[in-house]
Amino acid sequence: MAEAKAPPKDANQEEEAKKAISAAEDALADLIADGKDTKDAELDLDLARDAMKEGDFAGAIELANLARAGPEKVKAVKKEKAKPDVGKLKCPGCDEELQPEWPTCPVCGYKTRGD
Numbered sequence: 176m177a178e179a180k181a182p183p184k185d186a187n188q189e190e191e192a193k194k195a196i197s198a199a200e201d202a203l204a205d206l207i208a209d210g211k212d213t214k215d216a217e218l219d220l221d222l223a224r225d226a227m228k229e230g231d232f233a234g235a236i237e238l239a240n241l242a243r244a245g246p247e248k249v250k251a252v253k254k255e256k257a258k259p260d261v262g263k264l265k266c267p268g269c270d271e272e273l274q275p276e277w278p279t280c281p282v283c284g285y286k287t288r289g290d
């Protein structure tokens with residue numbers, strides 16, 4: 176490689192902006208698939224794309240991150256709500272909380288394992 180030209184300074188930033196926008200697009204696509212209201216985020220994303228076209232990569236990154244921040248908050252809340260009670264077993268016999276490794280209920284002797 177003779178005389179390798181250094182890329183223009185904002186080439187990296189352009190790459191960053193592209194990544195930020197596509198990350199925001201992914202986050203939005205997830206929400207849209209879930210039937211969530213993404214109007215605000217889509218607006219931010221549009222602005223980010225506009226900024227990108229105008230060569231304002233820093234602005235595009237900021238707006239894309241903004242577009243992503245809202246949906247991710249919604250997502251985080253959703254995750255929390257959807258969290259199943261993994262590892263919490265209740266004895267069908269007496270409603271005592273059972274540990275998954277217990278073969279029988281210590282209170283009423285209910286067999287938690289079929290075998």
Ligand SMILES: [Zn+2]
Binds near residue numbers: 266267282
């Ligand atoms: Zn029991």
